[in-house]
Amino acid sequence: MVTASDLVSAGTLPAPRFAPYEREALGNLSDADSLYKWHGQMASSCMELISHFEVLLRNSIDSTLAQYFRESDRNIPWFLMNTKLAKDLSPKVNEARVDAARYNFESRDHIVSRLMFGFWANMLSRKHDELWQKTLHNAFPNARRPRNEVMSHIEGVRLFRNRVAHHDSLLGVNIPFEVNRIFTICGWINSDAETWIRSVSRCHAAYSLRPVNPSNxxxxxxxxxxxxxxxxxxxxxxxxxxxxxxxxxxxxxxxxxxxxxxxxxxxxxxxxxxxxxxxxxxxxxxxxxxxxxxxxxxxxxxxxxxxxxxxxxxxxxxxxxxxxxxxxxxxxxxxxxxxxxxxxxxxxxxxxxxxxxxxxxxxxxxxxxx
Structure with missing residues (x-):
């Protein structure tokens, strides 16, 4: 059976990529192989959770703004209206529209689905504080927290997401802590959403299978x-x-x-x-x-x-x-x-x-x- 360490020896897998797992396993290649395999499964579980979270987050912000700008009455997506907010966001929205058009899709939902995580996190930045006071706080009805605190927690998820999405090592990350942060924000959005995302998450189960116990x-x-x-x-x-x-x-x-x-x-x-x-x-x-x-x-x-x-x-x-x-x-x-x-x-x-x-x-x- 070919292992990750075999691939490293053959030059197929880069040695610097495998090195943290070998160090964590104190040089035991069998343990390092098991840890590397587990890490891929752990990252997969985290990415699955983050994908569910991102959809819930963007839908809550999108729905709140659609209602505030009376989108159903005007029959124009809030991000395409003649407003200062829409003009400020137009570069990112236009990128999403172009990307959607490449696949002959330019419906409202297709555009929203192509707006990156950072786009939605940025909606809670200081420059949108007035919008938060007027309506965006309604996207997190159970939070009862100031904008900057909600923003900071979402920024924490964004940083965690980037580590997972860019295949960075998670050995230095308290994964249960980051996962529980996602659960908390979901609860701020909707208590049923938190119950559901906890029920479908595989993260804690995957974490419990870690083959090499970390330093305590x-x-x-x-x-x-x-x-x-x-x-x-x-x-x-x-x-x-x-x-x-x-x-x-x-x-x-x-x-x-x-x-x-x-x-x-x-x-x-x-x-x-x-x-x-x-x-x-x-x-x-x-x-x-x-x-x-x-x-x-x-x-x-x-x-x-x-x-x-x-x-x-x-x-x-x-x-x-x-x-x-x-x-x-x-x-x-x-x-x-x-x-x-x-x-x-x-x-x-x-x-x-x-x-x-x-x-x-x-x-x-x-x-x-x-």
């Missing part, structure tokens, strides 16, 4: 983050940043992996970092929401050495972690794990890196972490 701990650079965790029990970073599906987090600060390795209790992306959002979360009655609200308030109080706010109003991604004093959930080392390499390019963590928590617990230096 992410190590993050923590010049500021380590102090933030000590004071708030949370890790806060920019929205939309991809992470693997991990159960623990470690902090690299002062040239060492710090001694506390907390458990990841919750993860939220594109969270508005405001007192208004904290108040909204407090009112949901959900204990996890209240915990996030508490973190928002605590983090907003943090100051740097100049007395300026460490985190300003905006959108953030937040990991709620077990407390540093929680001897049950937080693993604790006798001392930090020192990084001994020096010189140019020797930094241990730049963005993030992954390992097993066990390798940190038994490491003398960072050279022992795997």
């Amino acid at each position: 701990t992410v190590i993050v650079p923590a010049k500021t983050a380590w102090k933030t965790y000590q004071k708030t029990g949370a890790y806060v970073c920019q929205p939309g940043r991809f992470f693997r599906d991990v159960s623990r987090m470690a902090f690299y600060s002062d040239k060492a992996v710090q001694a506390s390795i907390p458990e990841v209790l919750d993860r939220r992306d594109h969270v508005p970092w405001t007192e208004n959002e904290a108040q909204r979360l407090d009112k949901t009655g959900n204990l996890d929401d209240r915990r996030v609200a508490k973190v928002i308030r605590e983090v907003l109080k943090l100051k740097d050495s100049n007395g300026d706010a460490l985190y300003t109003d905006g959108l953030y991604q937040v990991f709620i972690l077990s407390d540093i004093s929680d001897i049950v959930k937080t693993k604790t080392l006798n001392s930090p794990v020192q990084h001994t390499k020096t010189g140019k390019g020797s930094a241990y963590v730049r963005k993030q890196r992954y390992c097993t928590s066990g390798s940190i617990l038994h490491a003398s230096t960072t050279n022992d972490i795997s």
Whole structure:
């Protein structure tokens, strides 16, 4: 039986393409082959889900705008009317019309079907804020969220979609997290749509069949983050940043992996970092929401050495972690794990890196972490 690694050896499959799977399998070619095969099946399941989601999204936005511009009365598609919106969108619409005409189809529905995902996501951008206030919020009747938050979540799906569609590796992506984000947005559109898309999705089932267990701990650079965790029990970073599906987090600060390795209790992306959002979360009655609200308030109080706010109003991604004093959930080392390499390019963590928590617990230096 021919395997992916056989194709790499023959030069048929590019070695750089296969290399991440071999590294993930710690050099075991049989495991790497299984992982590469699984990845294709996983990506296929994700693309199937994204296709369902994209149709639901564009239909909701399209229907909302058709009603707002009284399309049925005027008998002209809203995107071809003599309006400022239609004129602004005309380059993309014209491209879709030309593409449809190539196949002798130029009906309204054929044009809509050829408008890219980015077209619909862009409808929620800041330049369309007035349109959001007037009508576009009706495309997400269950959201009760501001435009920028809805836009940010859809942008997250777009980035995930691009990774899948361009056949990029998903090894560094928390696939269940991204899939659940799609479910959430569908629920904002229509609760029955969420129920249906959950029922047809194969993503969680495919994910459970992963043949090589991923590293369970992410190590993050923590010049500021380590102090933030000590004071708030949370890790806060920019929205939309991809992470693997991990159960623990470690902090690299002062040239060492710090001694506390907390458990990841919750993860939220594109969270508005405001007192208004904290108040909204407090009112949901959900204990996890209240915990996030508490973190928002605590983090907003943090100051740097100049007395300026460490985190300003905006959108953030937040990991709620077990407390540093929680001897049950937080693993604790006798001392930090020192990084001994020096010189140019020797930094241990730049963005993030992954390992097993066990390798940190038994490491003398960072050279022992795997």
